[in-house]
Amino acid sequence: MAELLIVVAIIAVLVAVSIPIFINQLEKARRAVCLNERDTMRRAAAMATLTDDIDWTTYHDSAAVIAKLKDMGLIEEFECQSGGTIYADKNSIKAGNVSFRCTYHDDGKKPGDEEENLTGTGSALKNLQDALQDAWESYIKDNDKNNQKNNTAFLQNFFKNNNSEDYLKKEKVSDVLTEDQIEKLAKSMNEKQPGYTETQIRSVLQKYANSELTVAPYVLKDGTIVYYYTEDASRFGTDKTNHSNTSMMYYDGTWYMAPMGSANNLEIGFYPANFNSMLPSKFFEENRWIAVN
Numbered sequence: 001m002a003e004l005l006i007v008v009a010i011i012a013v014l015v016a017v018s019i020p021i022f023i024n025q026l027e028k029a030r031r032a033v034c035l036n037e038r039d040t041m042r043r044a045a046a047m048a049t050l051t052d053d054i055d056w057t058t059y060h061d062s063a064a065v066i067a068k069l070k071d072m073g074l075i076e077e078f079e080c081q082s083g084g085t086i087y088a089d090k091n092s093i094k095a096g097n098v099s100f101r102c103t104y105h106d107d108g109k110k111p112g113d114e115e116e117n118l119t120g121t122g123s124a125l126k127n128l129q130d131a132l133q134d135a136w137e138s139y140i141k142d143n144d145k146n147n148q149k150n151n152t153a154f155l156q157n158f159f160k161n162n163n164s165e166d167y168l169k170k171e172k173v174s175d176v177l178t179e180d181q182i183e184k185l186a187k188s189m190n191e192k193q194p195g196y197t198e199t200q201i202r203s204v205l206q207k208y209a210n211s212e213l214t215v216a217p218y219v220l221k222d223g224t225i226v227y228y229y230t231e232d233a234s235r236f237g238t239d240k241t242n243h244s245n246t247s248m249m250y251y252d253g254t255w256y257m258a259p260m261g262s263a264n265n266l267e268i269g270f271y272p273a274n275f276n277s278m279l280p281s282k283f284f285e286e287n288r289w290i291a292v293n
Ligand SMILES: [Zn+2]
Pocket: 031, 034, 035, 080, 081, 082, 084, 085, 102, 103, 104, 105
């Protein structure tokens, strides 16, 4: 009996030691497969540049690049076995020399983290982003890509072919502006605009977070789509696709909040959602918008 117990104990120890080693090996193999696949994708993108004259700098984000490569039959669906998401590196797209990264193997994000890391993406925004992605692809295909990056024309076309009610959905701003973020924002707004106490600012932000607003798109000259919260989206769906006023804009993965101005401003949405040809980053800086994160 004692001998049997010793054997069982030894087996238990061996199993305990070998499982982590096995898991480690498995992860090494997954990493290698992921890396290899991304290298294949990178070569496919380079090939498209050489043989099909694809200019990646005209593609506005990773999803557009990947969709195009699939469309051309150069790559297939690939899932990182460690749960990461593969994406085309933004700077590499801008440089026209596309390379691919994995959110798990390169960025060290745990699978499932991504939803959280996309700070401030309510379901209305996601819905609209997905729909506009495809529309933008075909819009670029059908139009002179150098001259037609036109907010009105693109959105008119989109809402002519799609029911605006399906895409211009209202959501609670608190989907994006959480309690924690309100705390942080109140602090930094108070530093930048000492005219209000932190408590006053917090209460205005809280009220704003409780309101239900429509997420609407605005297309910049370079093809980037900025999203913004607006009270008045009624003009979409008609021929008038002008931007309206807003207090929160989503650009390049981040929501930005307008500075306080006067206490009622935030609720009304007092900034027009356009940049008059100014770079969004410059606009936010000059007008003291604050990143919500
Ligand atoms: Zn990976």
